[in-house]
Amino acid sequence: MKKYFIKTYGCQMNKSDSERIAGWYEAQGWKRAKKIEEADEIVINTCSVRQSAEDRVYGLINNLSKLKIENCKLKIILTGCMLRYPIADLKKRLPAVDEFKKIYEFQTRNSQFVIRNSSIHAWVPIMEGCSHYCTYCVVPYARGPERSWPFEEVVCEVEELARRGYKQITLLGQNVNSYNPPNYNASIHDNQSPFAALLKRLHEIPGIEKISFITSNPWDLADDIIEAMSLPKIDRYLHLPVQSGDDEILRRMNRPYTAKQYLVLVQKIRRRIPDIKIGTDIIVGFPGETEEQFQNTVKLCQRVGFEKAYIAMYSARSGTVAFKFKDDVPYEKKKRRWRVLEKLIN
Numbered sequence: 001m002k003k004y005f006i007k008t009y010g011c012q013m014n015k016s017d018s019e020r021i022a023g024w025y026e027a028q029g030w031k032r033a034k035k036i037e038e039a040d041e042i043v044i045n046t047c048s049v050r051q052s053a054e055d056r057v058y059g060l061i062n063n064l065s066k067l068k069i070e071n072c073k074l075k076i077i078l079t080g081c082m083l084r085y086p087i088a089d090l091k092k093r094l095p096a097v098d099e100f101k102k103i104y105e106f107q108t109r110n111s112q113f114v115i116r117n118s119s120i121h122a123w124v125p126i127m128e129g130c131s132h133y134c135t136y137c138v139v140p141y142a143r144g145p146e147r148s149w150p151f152e153e154v155v156c157e158v159e160e161l162a163r164r165g166y167k168q169i170t171l172l173g174q175n176v177n178s179y180n181p182p183n184y185n186a187s188i189h190d191n192q193s194p195f196a197a198l199l200k201r202l203h204e205i206p207g208i209e210k211i212s213f214i215t216s217n218p219w220d221l222a223d224d225i226i227e228a229m230s231l232p233k234i235d236r237y238l239h240l241p242v243q244s245g246d247d248e249i250l251r252r253m254n255r256p257y258t259a260k261q262y263l264v265l266v267q268k269i270r271r272r273i274p275d276i277k278i279g280t281d282i283i284v285g286f287p288g289e290t291e292e293q294f295q296n297t298v299k300l301c302q303r304v305g306f307e308k309a310y311i312a313m314y315s316a317r318s319g320t321v322a323f324k325f326k327d328d329v330p331y332e333k334k335k336r337r338w339r340v341l342e343k344l345i346n
Contacts, residue, residue: 004030005039009056010047012214013172014080016123018045021079021106022115032115037067039074045103046080048138050315054082058094065096077101081142084319122166126154126198127173132217134243135254135321136283136314139174146174148181151194155201162207169202171213177220192224199228214239218265219256230273237307238269241281245300246293249286254321259300266304277307282341285314285334287325294337301344309345311338 004025008018021043022032033039042064047053061076068074077099078090087100116122130139131146158169173179179195189197202211212235216225221240228234244250247258257265269276282297301309313334316327 001029001031002040003033003038004041004043005033005036006043006045007036007060008045009053010045010049010081012123012170013125013174014045014047015117016125016172017080017103017106018043019114019116019123021045021103023113024106026115027113036064041075041077043077043079043106046078046082048081048084048142048317050312051317052315057082061094061096068096075099079103079106081138084138084142120166121168121170122161123172124154124157124161124169125149125172126176127179130174132175133254133321135252135325136286136317138317138320141319143174146178146180148173148179148194151181151184151198151201154181154198155205158202158208159205162205165207167208168210168212169208171198171202171211173213173215175215175217175220176213177216177222177225192228193222196222196224196228199225199231199234203228203231203233209233210235212237216240218242218262221265221269223268226269226272229269229276236273236275237277237279239279239281240266242297242300242304243281243283244286244289244293245297246289247296249289249293252288252322252325253283253286259296263300263303278304279308279310280304280306281310281312283312283314284337284341285329287314287322287327287329289314289329294340298340298344301341306345309341311341311345313338 006018006021008014036042044057044060046057064076075098076096078094078097079101080103082090083100083102090100127146127148129144129146133140161169176195179198181194184194186192199211202208211233216238218240242262243253243255245259250258266278284294314327314329316323
């Protein structure tokens with residue numbers, strides 16, 4: 001029996017994709033290899049959000065090229081976000097890779113064919129891609145424009161998970177607030193926004209005890225979504241990326257809100273859901289960020305009191321608008337600013 005091995009880098013969406021890739025293999029009679037050395041095919045599901053993520057992929061493939069010398073039948077397949085680069089360029093940079101394959105060439109929406117890594121918790125993608133184009137972000141280029149899975153298709157998947165004994169689900173999307181499934185009829189959902197209606201519908205499914213979701217963005221977290229978040233089964237942790245506490249930096253990031261608007265939104269959420277905990281994403285050292293602008297971020301973090309934060313030092317990504325900006329904040333300053341926020345929040 002042929003064996004496959006999947007190495008996954010990156011976010012929860014990538015982890016979910018890898019579970020579906022595993023299902024694709026096993027539906028064809030393949031078996032998962034316990035060790036990478038035992039595999040006939042190795043799938044590398046890549047992340048391209050930061051250069052360090054790509055560098056890890058290059059390092060792995062360099063090691064695997066030595067393995068191919070010992071096993072000439074070994075096949076290496078690259079998938080995921082690094083396929084935003086032209087295939088011809090990737091072939092030159094990664095000659096040991098045998099095939100470059102888009103995620104959708106593997107996937108199945110049939111929940112029964114997903115090989116999940118937990119028997120209690122399940123990742124459930126509800127949308128893919130992004131159409132917002134924050135200036136630092138590769139997601140629109142790596143995953144394409146925003147598109148949502150049909151409402152009833154998501155409901156059916158969660159119902160099937162409940163029948164199989166799953167208690168917890170996490171809904172996945174680059175911005176779940178903008179979930180907008182095809183043929184959505186607001187009139188039959190009390191004119192609610194689609195994501196609010198979806199939360200309420202999934203909340204009704206017997207057996208499901210906890211519903212989480214990532215990621216929300218501040219600019220379209222509507223009142224009816226906040227109301228739906230107050231339901232008992234909805235996780236009391238909200239991940240709400242702010243990225244910066246300075247209005248000029250936010251503008252240059254193409255984040256359509258101000259620091260004050262973010263704070264007002266947090267206050268509104270906490271008034272409706274007093275026990276909620278809020279986490280965030282922050283980038284330090286964005287091109288042009290002065291010490292005063294960084295201190296504005298520190299002040300916002302002190303006012304919000306985040307539960308946790310994923311803090312990243314700015315990494316220039318080719319193809320994005322910000323790649324054209326001068327990366328003028330020295331690494332030492334980025335690292336110091338990272339330490340300040342890491343100590344303050346985490």
